[in-house]
Amino acid sequence: MLSAAQDIQGLLNVFSGGATFYPGDTITFTFENGTKLSDRYLAIYNDPGPTGPLETGGDFYNFFVLGFYPASFDPNQSDDTNNSSASSSAVPSTLTAAATSTATSSASPTPLSWNNTAYPDTPDVAQADLGTYGGGYVSGYFLNSTSTSVLSIPSFDEYGDAVNTFQSTIGQFITKSKAAGLRKVVIDLQQNVGGQSLLAIDAFKQFFPNIDPFVGSRMRAHPSANVMGKTMTGYWDSLNDTDDDYYFLAANAWVATDRINANTGRNFSSWAEFFGPNLYNGDNFTNTQRYNLSSFIFDVAAIGNEDVAFAVYGYGANPAPPNAAPPYAAEDIIILSDGICDSSCALFMEMMHHEAGVRVVVAGGKPSTGPMQAPSGSRGSRSYATYVLDANIDFIQLLLADQNSPEVNFLPNRTQALDVDVTFASINLFDQVRKGETIPLQFAYEAADCRIFYTPQTAYNYTALWQYAADAIWNKPNLCVQGSTGFATTGTNKTNFVGPPSGTPGTFSNLTTHLSTLNTSSIPHLTSLNDGITADFRPRNAGTSNVKSCNGPSDCSDGFLCSTVNTCQGGKVGPSSQCLPKCFVSLAPCRNGGKCQLQSAAGAAVGSQQLQQGFCAPAANTQKCGTGTTPGQVNVGPPPPAKMR
Incomplete structure (x- = not known):
């Protein structure tokens, strides 16, 4: 809408x-x-x-x-x-x-604001190149009259130099907000459909450097995945750290030995150790893996551009100060969402809400009472485009052919597999799972701590909306929609796979009358509405x-x-x-x-x-400019380009 x-x-x-x-x-x-x-x-x-x-x-x-x-x-x-x-x-x-x-x-000067009437004219903190036509997304606003600061993150989808300015802008926001003496923080994730998983983890770590987030994931274990994984992992293990492919493939989905075994806390020793399989509810799955965020090589490869030096805050090459404490307590932070939150956004919300205990306010939904989920989109761990899958299959088949392996034709011809033209398609390759659990978070019911409605005063005045959300948590709990509280699992180890009771929602006899009674904010608002991972292996x-x-x-x-x-x-x-x-x-x-x-x-x-x-724009490439296009020590031609059916 x-x-x-x-x-x-x-x-x-x-x-x-x-x-x-x-x-x-x-x-x-x-x-x-x-x-x-x-x-x-x-x-x-x-x-x-x-x-x-x-x-x-x-x-x-x-x-x-x-x-x-x-x-x-x-x-x-x-x-x-x-x-x-x-x-x-x-x-x-x-x-x-x-x-x-x-x-x-x-082509144009660096913008200083979004130039949208819903947002304040001038942010107090802004990422370089902020704007619809720029590479910046992050902005911060100080509501000094209520000692509240707002961090707006509408996307985690950054590439190139914007990856580092995204990271540094969040750090600047925290520093300036603390220096201004602001006591509360609202993190606005409206319309955030995800992006770079490592940026979500980095943002979390800047708020909670004392927590090592679990970020566990696993894939379905089947014969084709086993062939791909043991071949790619075996090839990567054979490389020296001076080989170009060692860096190029470090974040590849089919490399297991630079990931951490969630059960042992150590790197997997082989693909077989990762693969398992484990039988859950009649299906086979791998063991659970975690990212090795202390590896600078993994961080750079996962971001998708080897020419960008990036390390997640709090790990390895970018350590937090010893005994670093959170700049704000969890009870002094809330997340605002409109329910449009998936992929890396859902990962960020999972870490903030479940692991750190930050409360969540969700806005909108049907004109009925009752709870509402905040991360309502995909909660998978890794989006995987079919052209990336094709490139991986081509590359692995080259390796198998060089080994004279009978498994070289383990998959059907993908160029003849479909009867319609597909411009783009992707799958969820990895489930996201919590520590000690086996059911993917995709199937959990993640109710917000409080649900609010948009009103004519807040729909296109985000200053009023931010204060409304803040008031609902910290000052006026009656602003929460009736029956919407008490369903969240903030800061607990409980996961709700059932959902609210079927009789929870109710309807309004007159929604207009209900909205007119809400005291949405003490801040003046507008008088009219405006009508106005993906850490992919990419084909070289x-x-x-x-x-x-x-x-x-x-x-x-x-x-x-x-x-x-x-x-x-x-x-x-x-x-x-x-x-x-x-x-x-x-x-x-x-x-x-x-x-x-x-x-x-x-x-x-x-x-x-x-x-x-x-x-x-052409696809991002994790390969360093000037390197070759053939797998190391494999005397065959380069992988064919991805098939864009």
Whole structure:
């Protein structure tokens, strides 16, 4: 739905192209007085690569379902004929006309705020390059009148230099908040759908340096996983720490011996020790592993860019001071969520809520009383893209072929496994499990300590919302929705796999009257609403085939932007201008293995939202520029590129 925390990231809401599944032909709104209003859904194409001339129903089906261009169309050709046909079916003309400037990472001055009316005009702490078109996410605000500071983290999805500025900004926030004498902290995670697991752990450690979080995970144990794991782990164990692949593969999902056995506290000695298997409820699973965060090599590989020196705070190369104490007690911190919290966000909330004892406030939900979960998305430990899986299989098959192993064909041909075109797909490779438990957290009921409703005074005034959440925990518990408290497991070893009693929720006879009685905040608010891990093994040189260099917009066909990005050239990293696919949805996965990097406003709106536009940045690469592309001591060719079906 409408959310400023969503707007600042350039994400689309469900009424503007952000729906995950087909919702049916129409939507019907039922108002409080019983009046109904129905409207039809409109489909949009928000992946504006070239489509060719889609003139018949067969053309449409062939392109969107099977992934075939019209026979007369060459997507790599940039002549005027292709340009005109491509633009006719991809995006509105207003968007095509707006996309004429060369994209560069430093095209505009570093912003100092989100420039969104829901947020205060000027943050007291801001990450470098903060903004929809920048690499910064973290901002901090001081509510001096109530001695409360607010740390806003709408995403953990950072790459490159932004990884370190993310880390340092949280440290600056804590330092400045303490120096200002502010006694309470609100951590706002609205619309945070995850990102880098190590950044979530680092943020937790900066607040609680005295706690070593468990962060346990395991995978399903089956024959194919066993072949992949024993092959990759065996290869990694054979390398010297001077080999490029030793660093490149340190965070690979199929390497076990640089992970910690949760049962012993020591590194696994082999893949077999990790693999198990263990039988739970009729299924086989591996033993539980923990990250070896004291390993700088693992930290750098897990972040996904070997040119970025990063170490998690409190471990190894980035130790906390001896006997470091938390800057704030757990009872003086709350987390605010809108229920949109999964992946690394759910991991961060698990550590803060379950291990440290921080209380959680969740906002929104159905117009009924009762509790609500805060981390309502995936609580898996590792998202795993299918193109990454393909690259791993290719690499492992090269190793098996070099060994003349009969297991080289242990999986079917993936290029013929599907009957539809898949732009992007991912799976949850690892479960997240608590210490001493066997049921994945995905199946736990994680109720917040308190649930609140958005009101006209707080929906687009986050200063009021933050104070409302703070008041509900520390000053006015009656602000919590009736029946929403008492279901959380904060700071305990209890896990709820059942959920609240079925009779807990209730309904309001008049929601408007209920909201009007709420004293939402002592702070003035706006008078109107605004309408306004993934530590992946990536294929080497991913997305570099058929890349066209450019000097300006005229060199690129429609559906592409002339964009300046850092690439490996002659063994050195440097800027290069390339024709890269256009995109509209921030951080959306692209066919080249990268993610959408927004650059500017698109000059058009869909539903209630102004569209942004940008380019599909090439996939991040953990390999150091200048190194080879073949597995060490294996005399075979390089792994083929990932298959982007």
